[in-house]
Amino acid sequence: MKKLTKIATVIIAASAILVGCGKSNSSSSSSSASSKAVSGKITIVGSTALQPLVEKAAENFQTDNSKVSITVQGGGSGTGLSQVQSGAVTIGNSDIFAQQSDGITASKLKDNQVAVVGMAPVVNKDVGVTNLTMKQLREIFTGKITNWKDVGGKDQSIVLINRAEGSGTRATFETNVMNGETAAKSQEQDSNGTVQKMVAETPGAISYLAFSYVTSSVQALSLDGVKPTDANVTTNKWKIWSYEHMYTKGTPNAATKAFLDYMKSDKVQKSLVKELGYISISKMKVQKDANNKVTDVK
Amino acid sequence: MIVKQWVINGGELSENSFGSLPNFGGEVILMDPIKDKIQSTSRETRQDIIGKVLSYSCISLIVIVVLSIFAFVATKGLATFVVNKASLGDFLFGTNWNPSATDKAGNPLLGALPMITGSFGVTIIAVIFAAPFAIGTALYMTEVASKHGEKLLQSVIELLVGIPSVVYGFIGLSVVVPFVRTHFGGSGYGILSGAFVLFVMVLPTVTSMTVDSLRAVPRYYKEASLALGATKWQTIYKVLLRSATSGILTAIIFGMARAFGEALAVQMVIGNATIMPKSLLAPASTLTSVLTMGIGNTVMGTVGNNALWSLALMLLLMSLVFNIIVRFIGRKGRM
Numbered sequence: 001m002k003k004l005t006k007i008a009t010v011i012i013a014a015s016a017i018l019v020g021c022g023k024s025n026s027s028s029s030s031s032s033a034s035s036k037a038v039s040g041k042i043t044i045v046g047s048t049a050l051q052p053l054v055e056k057a058a059e060n061f062q063t064d065n066s067k068v069s070i071t072v073q074g075g076g077s078g079t080g081l082s083q084v085q086s087g088a089v090t091i092g093n094s095d096i097f098a099q100q101s102d103g104i105t106a107s108k109l110k111d112n113q114v115a116v117v118g119m120a121p122v123v124n125k126d127v128g129v130t131n132l133t134m135k136q137l138r139e140i141f142t143g144k145i146t147n148w149k150d151v152g153g154k155d156q157s158i159v160l161i162n163r164a165e166g167s168g169t170r171a172t173f174e175t176n177v178m179n180g181e182t183a184a185k186s187q188e189q190d191s192n193g194t195v196q197k198m199v200a201e202t203p204g205a206i207s208y209l210a211f212s213y214v215t216s217s218v219q220a221l222s223l224d225g226v227k228p229t230d231a232n233v234t235t236n237k238w239k240i241w242s243y244e245h246m247y248t249k250g251t252p253n254a255a256t257k258a259f260l261d262y263m264k265s266d267k268v269q270k271s272l273v274k275e276l277g278y279i280s281i282s283k284m285k286v287q288k289d290a291n292n293k294v295t296d297v298k
Numbered sequence: 299m300i301v302k303q304w305v306i307n308g309g310e311l312s313e314n315s316f317g318s319l320p321n322f323g324g325e326v327i328l329m330d331p332i333k334d335k336i337q338s339t340s341r342e343t344r345q346d347i348i349g350k351v352l353s354y355s356c357i358s359l360i361v362i363v364v365l366s367i368f369a370f371v372a373t374k375g376l377a378t379f380v381v382n383k384a385s386l387g388d389f390l391f392g393t394n395w396n397p398s399a400t401d402k403a404g405n406p407l408l409g410a411l412p413m414i415t416g417s418f419g420v421t422i423i424a425v426i427f428a429a430p431f432a433i434g435t436a437l438y439m440t441e442v443a444s445k446h447g448e449k450l451l452q453s454v455i456e457l458l459v460g461i462p463s464v465v466y467g468f469i470g471l472s473v474v475v476p477f478v479r480t481h482f483g484g485s486g487y488g489i490l491s492g493a494f495v496l497f498v499m500v501l502p503t504v505t506s507m508t509v510d511s512l513r514a515v516p517r518y519y520k521e522a523s524l525a526l527g528a529t530k531w532q533t534i535y536k537v538l539l540r541s542a543t544s545g546i547l548t549a550i551i552f553g554m555a556r557a558f559g560e561a562l563a564v565q566m567v568i569g570n571a572t573i574m575p576k577s578l579l580a581p582a583s584t585l586t587s588v589l590t591m592g593i594g595n596t597v598m599g600t601v602g603n604n605a606l607w608s609l610a611l612m613l614l615l616m617s618l619v620f621n622i623i624v625r626f627i628g629r630k631g632r633m
Binding site for chain 1: 305396397398399422469471472474476477485486487567569570571572581583591592593594595596597598599600601602
């Protein structure tokens with residue numbers, strides 16, 4: 001029994017310490033939001049597409065602000081949004097607008113757009129096609145066109161590789177390409193890396209990838225003659241792109257605010273963002289809202 | 299500690315115990331410590347109690363964890379039917395899986411039959427491939443091989459168990475899929491590729507369990523058979539395999555359970571198309587592959603998320619079924 005009491009004491013003590021930590025966090029949030037000497041714990045969960053950028057940025061941020069401890073985890077956009085909505089984490093990363101996600105009350109969340117990701121349709125190198133019209137691309141994904149010879153390529157059947165239902169990449173592709181039509185049921189893969197490998201190795205394969213995963217092993221397609229480049233994304237000539245969001249619930253505390261400011265600062269935007277294959281938010285000449293309406297940036 | 303001192307005045311005690319040492323007679327003896335020692339718990343008893351408390355708390359922790367996992371998955375999984383009003387029949391026998399859309403009546407499209415078929419497809423085919431190989435290897439190890447060869451095979455099998463499933467998946471993607479594509483046709487992604495990968499993955503499990511059950515056959519069975527003039531093959535076939543049948547079946551069922559629950563490796567080679575598989579070469583999906591792909595992209599509490607929990611519940615129930623079968627076989631084998 002003594003052992004039990006000991007264990008119980010340890011548990012109580014531990015939880016007391018934890019609660020104490022929690023308290024010190026919330027008290028620091030009420031203190032003034034000076035960017036210097038912020039402290040606290042930030043938990044970030046969500047989009048795996050945004051994860052590498054946030055991880056790198058968090059690492060750099062913590063060397064300057066040693067009192068802030070930041071944990072970055074993946075889990076997917078859906079997880080990020082639901083966790084931040086329930087208050088379990090400080091920041092929820094998402095590839096899609098909260099408005100586009102089922103079961104999320106977007107008005108409760110505060111959007112912070114930290115980067116832009118362009119996506120390009122990619123095909124196996126041997127299909128003999130480098131350009132498609134938007135309509136052709138749509139018809140391929142709805143299953144109306146099933147052979148590459150119908151769009152000027154080789155006589156080879158098309159192997160459709162879609163992205164996971166509900167993933168941010170797929171949502172972006174569907175809002176910008178599918179025009180409300182439903183994609184044909186086909187193979188699905190979740191990760192950019194696997195899709196890249198599959199497209200490179202499967203004859204007749206087509207899928208879509210974030211720009212940073214488009215390498216020489218696959219053929220990126222132009223759409224209506226427009227090349228998938230960063231410059232074309234900034235002017236919306238290339239239509240398939242989305243923001244990377246970092247959502248907070250309500251007003252963020254000092255440490256969180258400092259980190260989000262850091263994410264948007266030139267330090268991150270001009271170096272890390274570019275290095276990791278994203279497009280800097282400050283370069284965008286247009287902006288998109290949750291309903292996919294594009295307007296010029298003043 | 300307060301110690302009272304008692305003086306023994308009766309000669310009996312001193313005579314009996316210390317008769318040879320008269321010096322002690324009438325000496326001061328600490329009586330209470332002895333009483334204390336007898337009445338209080340000794341170190342050994344305390345260790346006993348601590349051991350008991352520790353093991354009981356470990357057991358109860360495990361039981362609590364298992365029960366709460368069950369309760370959690372069950373409440374989440376059943377919410378699809380209770381909260382979202384999907385019908386169980388549609389779930390088990392419907393073929394249209396699209397949790398984000400609804401049919402004309404407003405019910406979510408949650409036909410899980412393609413995944414159920416896919417899961418059973420890869421599992422059964424993989425085990426059909428694996429069982430003969432596993433039994434053959436096990437017989438070689440127990441009956442034919444020298445001590446040296448047996449040790450070598452043993453370590454090979456242990457090595458196979460230790461390879462992480464993502465490695466199997468990657469090998470599947472780079473080797474098995476192109477192999478199936480060139481030799482069987484199709485895009486290479488499908489149940490057949492999944493079964494090939496799983497075959498390698500369950501082989502060590504089934505083999506090592508079969509070895510154990512063959513070793514458990516009493517030595518005198520074999521000796522008696524050989525003494526009666528049976529050849530080695532006759533002994534293996536008529537005696538060894540027969541008496542180890544229940545053990546071998548258990549090994550196969552364990553292999554099935556492993557194959558059924560494998561997610562990553564299968565997901566990489568099966569294609570993940572939630573359509574009813576028309577052939578072994580067409581892209582298909584399993585319960586686990588849909589689960590791992592979807593869980594991060596859905597929001598807790600929505601239909602899409604609950605539907606995935608229903609799939610998880612299904613997996614849990616299946617592993618329960620496998621366990622029950624194993625127990626059943628074990629009981630039969632004992633008779």
